[in-house]
Every structure is written in structure tokens, then in C-alpha cells.
Amino acid sequence: MKNPFYFGKEVVGEAFTDRTFEVRGLLSDIEQGLNIIIYSPRRYGKTSLIKKVLGIARERGIIVLYLDLYPITNFRDFVEIYARALSSSEPPSKLKGFINILGKLIPKLMPKVTLGPKGGAEITFDLGKIFKEKEAVLDDLLEAVHKLATRKRKPAVVVFDEFQEIAKLDEAEKLERQIRTHIQKQQNVAYIFLGSKRHLMQDMFKNKNRPLYNCGRHFPLEKISSDDFCVFINQRFAKTGININPNDIRMILKITECHPYYTQLFCHLLWDNCREQKKIFPNHITAVLSQLLREEEHSYSIIWDDLSAVQRTLVKALAADETLPLFSHAFLIKYGLNSASAVQKARRTLEKKEIIERGNGHYTISDLFLKKWIARLAHPKTDALE
Ligand SMILES: Nc1ncnc2c1ncn2[C@@H]1O[C@H](COP(=O)(O)OP(=O)(O)OP(=O)(O)O)[C@@H](O)[C@H]1O
Ligand SMILES: [Mg+2]
DSSP states (O other): OOOSOOOSSOOOGGGOOOOHHHHHHHHHHHHTTOOEEEEOSTTSSHHHHHHHHHHHHHHTTOEEEEEEOTTOOSHHHHHHHHHHHHHTTSOGGGHHHHHHHHHHHSGGGOOEEEEOTTSSEEEEOOOTTGGGGHHHHHHHHHHHHHHHHHHHTOOEEEEEETGGGGGGSTTHHHHHHHHHHHHTTOTTEEEEEEESOHHHHHHHHHOTTSTTTTOSEEEEOOOOOHHHHHHHHHHHHHHTTOBOOHHHHHHHHHHHTTOHHHHHHHHHHHHHHHTTTOBOOHHHHHHHHHHHHHHHHHHHHHHHHTSOHHHHHHHHHHHHOTTOOTTSHHHHHHTTOOOHHHHHHHHHHHHHTTSEEEETTEEEESSHHHHHHHHHHHSTTSOTTO
């Protein structure tokens, strides 16, 4: 029998839960051509949510472009991913007619239909000359979806997933400026920017000196609500004939803090461990917690070994209490630190390395189980449930 809990890449269908409010809001923004900036810590479900929304948008006749920018390392990659997204906005059955339209929209990329490795037809581009005409190629691409939407009298949506990767390119500033110039004129196209590196995203969109400053509505994605997760977990276990008590579900969610990825990972392991006996008891739950911490031991030790003494003190303090006023006199005394500036420096480095992040007014350790691992390291007898 297949494990009903899934973790890793985005989830679809039955494995996707809740987010009704977000789905409704995003669809309405898309239909009105509004731009949206969605950010959350890693693995909160941004891609899953947006793919769900895009599926519905497509059914409603909206032109959809989805670009995953995670792998880009240069301008050429950006152009190629954009051009591919544009060419897959039409179903393969309409390729023949579409290639003529594409040829007019992005002539410099010389799109043509070729036979793919699996025998099906696909559109390919000539990217050899783009370096001589970078700006013009990008102008064509960024206008293409708008022209397509106008021609078809349909709204369109362009999603840039992992948009913060743009900031690492040599041409970042120019690229952002050009994107801004085009998107602000296009009433029929909604642009959605997704990112998990909060400090990079906020700098791109909340810094007055950056081209994309305030170019859309900010949409911080939260965790999944405990009530929704309770129903989901109960149903997923029940579907495979396993009974779980509501108190035990609450115990799981207390450990995973309703983090979408960790909740699915935790339940996945629990299901594996209990599939034979078909019953779950609290000791199974604590066993999974220990198992998870044990499995991550190696990677967490590498992170720990790489930290300076002040950085270690800071993460230990945060693992014990995330609401601490980090730079107060009382904090320095309590943790035997003698300089607020050294704490500031450690905080900056930890944030840059994404070991800690700021949210809801205080700092937290980004990886929930790293936090529990550090708490156990600092106080071996501490129950990581606390
Ligand atoms: N709506 C949901 N219902 C159930 N599980 C979810 C949901 N959203 C996310 N998850 C869980 O979180 C995992 C990560 O989801 P996803 O890849 O969409 O997140 P992300 O925020 O895009 O991550 P990343 O920051 O790595 O890009 C999924 O594999 C799944 O286990
Ligand atoms: Mg993602």
C-alpha cells in the first residue's frame, strides 16, 4: 500500500490540503491583472499553492506561464526558461498554429518545431546570438505574453518561482529595471513573484532604490492551520485503515508546529512505522521524533561545527526561547556575552546563511528540527517536544 503522506516537491490532488482562502484570493488578483509578491520560509508550500491556482486559472481560459528560476546561473538560462514557458502556454495539439505566432512575437529567438527525444514535437530556440542583442531579446519576450493575451482577448499570468535567483546574475539590476518597465504597462497580465529567501525578496521589493519596489501586493504565506491539518491527517490515515486519536494528531502538530513539509515528513515516517499494527500510540510519535533527529545528525553536526562561539551561543539561546530580546543587557548577561555588536555580527552571518530568519517580530531557527537538535545538544535531557 502506498504511503498517503508525501514530502519533497510540490503536492497536488489529494495530497494538497487547505489554502482555500489563499486560492480564492490569488485567482481574483490574477483575473484583475494585479501583481503579487509571495514569500515564506522554505517548504511552506508556495509552489504547491501556485500550481493549484494555475491549474484552475488554465481551466478558466487564462494564459499561464510558469517559470522555475532556481536553476538559472546566467542571462541565457533566463531567456531559455522564459521562452520555453511561453511555448508551453499552448497545448501541444495546437503547436502548428502557435509556432507562426511565436515566430512573430520572438523572431530573434527563431523558434522552430523539432522532434523531441521521446518522439513528440517540441519547440526549440536559437540562443546563439542573444548576447549581442540582450535588451531587444528581453523586450520581445516580456511583451510577448501581453501581445498574446491582447490577441486572444484573455487575461494572462506569469509566475516567477524562486525569483530571488535573479539577484545573483551579473545583469540583475538591468533585468529588474526592464521587467518593471514592461509589467507596469500590461493591464491584462498578472505577475507573481515567489521566493523563499525573505531578506533577498524584501530587498528587491521593499527597498525604494530597487527597480521592482512596490510593484505588487505583498503576500506572506503562513503555515497551514492546525484545524485543517488535523482533518487532513485523520483522513489520510483513515484512508489506509489506520486509526489515530485526535490527541495524538495534536501531539504531532505540536512537534511539527504545523510546518507543511515537516508535518508530511513526520506523518510519512509514522505511517511507515505503524502500517503493520494499524494503530498509533504516543510512543510511536516520540520514536519518530528521535528517528528524525538521528537521521539528520550528520548534516546538523556539519552546520554546528561551522559556527563560531558567539553564533553557537545565539542559536542555543534561540532554540530555548525564540521570543528573547536578543540585544538587551539582560540577554548578554544571561548568556555570558560581553558585546552587543558581536551578537549583531553573529546574527547577520546566521541570517545570511539562512540558519535563522526574522518573522513576526522575532528571530527563529529556520529548520525546525535543527532547532530541536540544538535544544537537545544544549540540554540532553530536554524533551524536544517542549
Ligand atoms: N497545501 C499543502 N497540503 C499538504 N502538504 C503541503 C501543502 N503545501 C506544502 N506541503 C508540504 O510541503 C512540501 C513542500 O511544498 P512546496 O514545494 O510547495 O513548498 P515551497 O514553499 O515551494 O518550497 P521551497 O521553498 O523549497 O520552494 C510538500 O512536499 C508537502 O509535503
Ligand atoms: Mg518552491
